[in-house]
Amino acid sequence: KAGVTQTPRYLIKTRGQQVTLSCSPISGHRSVSWYQQTPGQGLQFLFEYFSETQRNKGNFPGRFSGRQFSNSRSEMNVSTLELGDSALYLCASSLDRDNSPLHFGNGTRLTVT
Amino acid sequence: EDQVTQSPEALRLQEGESSSLNCSYTVSGLRGLFWYRQDPGKGPEFLFTLYSAGEEKEKERLKATLTKKESFLHITAPKPEDSATYLCAPLGNFGNEKLTFGTGTRLTIIP
Numbered sequence: 001k002a003g004v005t006q007t008p009r010y011l012i013k014t015r016g017q018q019v020t021l022s023c024s025p026i027s028g029h030r031s032v033s034w035y036q037q038t039p040g041q042g043l044q045f046l047f048e049y050f051s052e053t054q055r056n057k058g059n060f061p062g063r064f065s066g067r068q069f070s071n072s073r074s075e076m077n078v079s080t081l082e083l084g085d086s087a088l089y090l091c092a093s094s095l096d097r098d099n100s101p102l103h104f105g106n107g108t109r110l111t112v113t
Numbered sequence: 114e115d116q117v118t119q120s121p122e123a124l125r126l127q128e129g130e131s132s133s134l135n136c137s138y139t140v141s142g143l144r145g146l147f148w149y150r151q152d153p154g155k156g157p158e159f160l161f162t163l164y165s166a167g168e169e170k171e172k173e174r175l176k177a178t179l180t181k182k183e184s185f186l187h188i189t190a191p192k193p194e195d196s197a198t199y200l201c202a203p204l205g206n207f208g209n210e211k212l213t214f215g216t217g218t219r220l221t222i223i224p
Binding site: 004031033037039041044045048050055056058064080090092094097098100101102103104106107 | 124145147162164202212213216
């Protein structure tokens with residue numbers, strides 16, 4: 001079974017630009033979550049989607065947004081990039097069962113210059 | 114708000130030297146806990162789910178235990194390939210829909 005796939009693996013953008021990251025979940029997984037990982041803050045929850053609906057949102061500004069498509073694939077968008085947005089962005093998928101574990105992709109490394 | 118603390122931040126062990134990593138938390142409605150392993154440049158890899166106090170799970174040289182306020186990951190006779198960052202995330206009121214992760218313990222096993 002294929003794992004969670006994230007594209008692209010690396011991105012370099014300049015301040016003020018916007019970026020879109022993509023995530024394909026494990027087949028049969030309908031929940032997709034996004035996390036930001038930085039050396040100082042660790043893994044921070046961004047948002048979670050199920051059946052094309054955002055169910056939960058973390059404490060990030062409105063510049064961070066996402067969506068989920070009918071095939072469970074998901075995208076997240078960051079507008080008006082800031083230097084502090086440089087991070088590893090991780091997508092995870094899970095079965096829609098409360099306690100089922102998240103399965104992570106290898107992330108997109110975003111560098112903002 | 115859920116809080117998770119992992120200690121130590123970093124740990125260096127000789128190959129074969131056993132030790133334990135700690136994950137302590139303040140979580141509303143604790144329903145269990147996840148342990149993950151993360152290698153540099155990769156996403157976290159799922160290791161264990163623990164559902165109730167007193168439960169133990171084992172995988173190769175790793176054994177995870179759970180109490181109401183903390184979890185331990187015991188590493189017995191580690192090998193260099195066990196070097197990684199180990200992360201924990203308790204399951205609270207939101208279940209797996211919104212996890213709070215600890216900042217991890219960076220484990221280095223020296224041959």
